Amino acid sequence: MSEKTAIVSSLAPVSEYGDIVIIGNGIAGLTAAIEARRLAPATSIVIISEQCHPTIHTPALKQFALGRLAQEQLLAYPAGTERSQRIHVVNARVEGINAQGKYLYLQGGRCFGYGSLLIATGSRPNSFPADLPGRDFDGVLTLHNLHDYLDLRRRLPEVEEAVVIGGGAHAIETIMALRHHGIAVHWLIRGELFLSKMLDRTASEIVLAHVRHLGVKVYTRTEALGIVGRVGSAIGVVTNHQKMIPCQLVLACTGTSPVMTLAERCTIPITHRQGILVDEQFRTNVPDIYAAGDVAAYKDPQTGAYDTHAQWYAAVQQGRIAAAAITGHYDPDAHAVGVSWHATHLGEICLLTVGSPLLPIRGAAMLSDKSKRRYSRMAVAGDRLVGYLSLGQTQPDSLAIKRLIDEHISIRSIKGALLKGSFDARKYLSDYQSQTMQQLVTSGKLPAIAPPRRITPVPSLLRRVIPVVQHTTPHAARWQWQPSEKLPASIPAPADSDMDIQQNRQTEPLEEPSPFMLRVYEQQTIHGGDDVPQPEPVTGEVVVPAEKIVESILVPLPARSNSRGLWSYSRKLPAVQVTAASMDKTPQPQGAEEQTGGTTDKAPAVRVNFLL
Amino acid sequence: MLKATLLHKTGPQIVQEIHACIGCNECLLVCPALAEPLTIDILNRETVGGHISPAVARFARSCTQCGACVAPCPVGLHRDAMMMWLKLRLWRSAQEN
Numbered sequence: 001m002s003e004k005t006a007i008v009s010s011l012a013p014v015s016e017y018g019d020i021v022i023i024g025n026g027i028a029g030l031t032a033a034i035e036a037r038r039l040a041p042a043t044s045i046v047i048i049s050e051q052c053h054p055t056i057h058t059p060a061l062k063q064f065a066l067g068r069l070a071q072e073q074l075l076a077y078p079a080g081t082e083r084s085q086r087i088h089v090v091n092a093r094v095e096g097i098n099a100q101g102k103y104l105y106l107q108g109g110r111c112f113g114y115g116s117l118l119i120a121t122g123s124r125p126n127s128f129p130a131d132l133p134g135r136d137f138d139g140v141l142t143l144h145n146l147h148d149y150l151d152l153r154r155r156l157p158e159v160e161e162a163v164v165i166g167g168g169a170h171a172i173e174t175i176m177a178l179r180h181h182g183i184a185v186h187w188l189i190r191g192e193l194f195l196s197k198m199l200d201r202t203a204s205e206i207v208l209a210h211v212r213h214l215g216v217k218v219y220t221r222t223e224a225l226g227i228v229g230r231v232g233s234a235i236g237v238v239t240n241h242q243k244m245i246p247c248q249l250v251l252a253c254t255g256t257s258p259v260m261t262l263a264e265r266c267t268i269p270i271t272h273r274q275g276i277l278v279d280e281q282f283r284t285n286v287p288d289i290y291a292a293g294d295v296a297a298y299k300d301p302q303t304g305a306y307d308t309h310a311q312w313y314a315a316v317q318q319g320r321i322a323a324a325a326i327t328g329h330y331d332p333d334a335h336a337v338g339v340s341w342h343a344t345h346l347g348e349i350c351l352l353t354v355g356s357p358l359l360p361i362r363g364a365a366m367l368s369d370k371s372k373r374r375y376s377r378m379a380v381a382g383d384r385l386v387g388y389l390s391l392g393q394t395q396p397d398s399l400a401i402k403r404l405i406d407e408h409i410s411i412r413s414i415k416g417a418l419l420k421g422s423f424d425a426r427k428y429l430s431d432y433q434s435q436t437m438q439q440l441v442t443s444g445k446l447p448a449i450a451p452p453r454r455i456t457p458v459p460s461l462l463r464r465v466i467p468v469v470q471h472t473t474p475h476a477a478r479w480q481w482q483p484s485e486k487l488p489a490s491i492p493a494p495a496d497s498d499m500d501i502q503q504n505r506q507t508e509p510l511e512e513p514s515p516f517m518l519r520v521y522e523q524q525t526i527h528g529g530d531d532v533p534q535p536e537p538v539t540g541e542v543v544v545p546a547e548k549i550v551e552s553i554l555v556p557l558p559a560r561s562n563s564r565g566l567w568s569y570s571r572k573l574p575a576v577q578v579t580a581a582s583m584d585k586t587p588q589p590q591g592a593e594e595q596t597g598g599t600t601d602k603a604p605a606v607r608v609n610f611l612l
Numbered sequence: 613m614l615k616a617t618l619l620h621k622t623g624p625q626i627v628q629e630i631h632a633c634i635g636c637n638e639c640l641l642v643c644p645a646l647a648e649p650l651t652i653d654i655l656n657r658e659t660v661g662g663h664i665s666p667a668v669a670r671f672a673r674s675c676t677q678c679g680a681c682v683a684p685c686p687v688g689l690h691r692d693a694m695m696m697w698l699k700l701r702l703w704r705s706a707q708e709n
Contacts, residue, residue, distance in 0.1 A: 057634055057636070059635070059636065060636045063638070068636075068641065073635075073651050074635065075653045077653055077657065078651075078653050078657055312634050313631060313632040343686065343687040343688050345686040350686075352688060394683060395685065395686070398687060398688035399625070399628055399629060426620075426693075
């Protein structure tokens with residue numbers, strides 16, 4: 001490392017250096033640092049952050065505002081973790097990146113060299129428009145970081161009425177926190193529906209009805225035109241319907257945007273749109289620079305669109321994958337973000353969305369079930385789950401459902417249970433594992449084992465191409481994407497060549513092991529691993545679980561002696577027979593529902609003058 | 613009639629749940645077995661690895677797997693399975709010593 005330091009020092013006026021430098025101490029940054037320490041014990045790891053407190057559980061800030069958590073309970077890792085993990089924390093602001101010289105400009109003229117750089121700068125809130133009258137009054141808050149919630153917590157005892165602006169999950173969670181304090185809440189939503197990108201119309205209306213039932217006044221198709229104040233403090237909000245809503249507190253929950261300042265201040269431009277574009281290893285287009293967390297836009301495995309995911313679990317996963325890639329331990333089978341996943345409580349309602357339950361995909365059936373206390377919707381392709389949406393009194397095993405989608409596990413026997421919310425994930429996944437093991441024994445065929453993945457450096461010329469190619473796993477196939485006018489323009493349609501690939505793959509027998517098997521049996525076997533065909537890089541198409549249908553057929557197990565052997569005590573489970581089936585043969589969905597995209601109608605904005 | 617249910621989850625599933633925990637503390641707030649102050653960050657870290665502190669060990673021993681912690685979790689995690697895993701770690705460490 002000292003030789004490397006000397007090289008960098010000769011190129012730039014660098015006084016400090018870290019093998020792995022991470023900008024930002026959010027959960028993605030700290031997770032990456034801890035994972036990198038685990039994978040590479042001898043490297044020097046540095047976190048540079050301008051934040052004045054350790055990494056905290058940001059989703060728990062609402063509980064903190066409610067007084068259900070003390071400040072010390074917000075810590076994401078025990079106090080002193082950075083020191084015990086030998087992670088050097090530098091409290092400074094990074095002004096720019098010199099990618100050729102591999103060093104950072106810090107505030108105050110310092111330079112900091114790096115071997116690998118991870119940008120985990122997170123996101124910033126979309127506050128009120130700069131020209132909104134009254135946005136600087138006392139009592140107008142944007143809730144995002146610890147300081148915002150400390151401010152809110154101090155103010156709550158004096159607040160009787162509050163206006164919450166925004167139509168996302170952040171807004172409704174804030175509303176629930178305010179109602180818990182007994183504060184009268186007015187909720188302003190620009191559109192007609194709540195969370196129109198995640199929920200269909202039915203689900204959105206259920207949530208809105210529940211919120212109204214809790215005493216919240218909901219104003220749809222309503223925008224704030226200005227904030228009225230008295231002697232410097234907010235006393236009300238004027239809407240586009242020429243109505244003033246009195247309040248002492250105005251909260252902006254209008255979403256977040258990734259902080260991409262450093263992407264713009266790099267000597268080699270870092271490609272970014274709605275986030276820094278990264279590949280499956282969270283590498284940017286610039287060599288040795290990675291991005292993770294809210295700032296990283298990666299390819300959705302289902303839609304193929306690049307997008308950011310400002311969620312806690314996604315940030316943790318991204319930090320771990322980036323650390324594995326930086327330290328040369330990246331394994332595409334073990335390190336995959338998977339489909340999107342969002343679970344939360346909305347008062348007494350539990351909301352869960354996994355995958356893409358709303359996207360219209362050809363060949364996918366939309367199943368829904370609505371009862372008095374529960375609503376669920378599933379997108380199913382063959383016997384594979386594509387998307388899941390649930391609203392109910394209890395939260396299903398959300399991560400197990402994510403696993404069903406990520407690992408392409410058949411749901412043929414549990415469709416009804418999934419719809420009804422009575423899915424016993426532990427039993428099913430345990431049985432699935434047992435069946436897979438028994439299939440292994442009864443069929444006499446061991447799965448082909450993937451060869452050990454060697455991390456080879458990618459030539460810088462290739463790495464500067466964005467979007468970066470996605471290497472699909474051999475067992476996965478591609479699905480024809482049905483373009484829709486309602487879809488955002490960022491979701492690409494597959495090229496014709498991709499369709500050809502799909503047609504060819506539909507006739508292939510199911511020879512490759514499931515991803516589960518790849519992970520369980522990582523040891524080398526007699527089958528070796530050199531014959532496993534390498535996946536071909538493709539871009540821009542929708543990857544679907546598989547084009548084969550596994551049909552369960554009862555067959556007798558091999559004859560065994562009367563001795564009490566391994567299988568003597570186990571019940572006879574059905575072996576499986578694999579047949580190839582074309583996706584075209586998939587029955588058309590019964591009662592497929594149309595996507596109920598949320599309307600984004602904007603009421604005419606009229607600026608008015610206020611005598612403030 | 614009582615229905616038999618699996619109480620445990622596998623190690624990778626436990627690690628996944630720990631990673632997904634948002635630290636809202638709701639599970640500990642409703643726990644009838646928690647008799648002393650305990651923060652969720654320490655409980656999470658000691659569930660998946662490292663030294664088990666005496667406070668966490670006492671909490672693990674007093675957990676009766678009643679399942680009261682599952683319903684309040686906003687993200688649908690299973691603290692009871694995590695506690696079962698912690699009990700297992702505790703038992704293993706006792707066997708080693």
